[in-house]
Amino acid sequence: MSEQKLAAELRTEFGKGFARRARAAGQIPAVIYGHGAEPIHVNLPGRATTLAVRTANALLSLDINGEDHLALVKDIQRDPIKQIIEHIDLLTVRKGEKVTVDVPVHVTGEAAPGAIANQEAVTVSLEAEATHLPTAVEVSIEGREAGAHVHASDLALPAGVTLLSDPETLVVNISEAAPVAEEEEGEAAPAAAAAEEAPAAE
The missing domain is CATH 2.40.240.10 (Ribosomal Protein L25; Chain P)
Structure with a gap:
């Protein structure tokens, strides 16, 4: 930069x-x-x-x-x-001096069908030369299945940049998308059945 x-x-x-x-x-x-x-x-x-x-x-x-x-x-x-x-x-x-900065993580791509990405960490701590600081770190989740995880150690960093955050820090968690439509239908069925069984008002 x-x-x-x-x-x-x-x-x-x-x-x-x-x-x-x-x-x-x-x-x-x-x-x-x-x-x-x-x-x-x-x-x-x-x-x-x-x-x-x-x-x-x-x-x-x-x-x-x-x-x-x-x-x-x-x-x-x-x-x-x-x-x-x-x-x-x-x-x-000073030019050439190493500094510690928190850099935002940008998630790109789409998870596999039926999966949803949850970003758990929005920044990571890095050490880099003052005149060559990354403005962001990108991670692609394209096609990743439910159950996949991205940790800080998985991030691709530019040359000369060192990760200071805990390598095991969870950055992105891929989980199963909730079957919203099926849940709503499942909840509606008992209610409809109960309504049919209820005696009509006199």
Whole structure:
């Protein structure tokens, strides 16, 4: 995953009032931390940042007063109602550095007829180079029969990526689909029989 380039502005004012004014001006407050350095507080361009962080574990190349800072998105705080981004926590990283991230698992394909797939784990923990982070891990369940299981150890990972989750973690469980129509018919039959046997009202 290549980094997204953004221009950031240093900020020296803090508090909810300032954050509201920044958001009203189309900016997103953020803090960069890591490597034992003092946190750096910045404002990011709202629209460009919103687009850049749509993928999990987005990597940002920030231009702060002419200096380049490579940072990984670690946490995004959103308004619970409007879902607009209110604040972003960023972890400073270096090229070649290994980092730990939680990556979403995408299930593709269709299970065999009469079987249904239940996704038990939506993410897995991985270690990868900061500049080569996978945005997701795909697993195909095409044609898998009821009773099949996909564990974390079964996932195909890109080169240089290490699984940190327990290898026995159940990711997808394939089970028999419930025979809904037959169950409904089976439940309806006794009810119909009871109705026929009931004496007519006088």
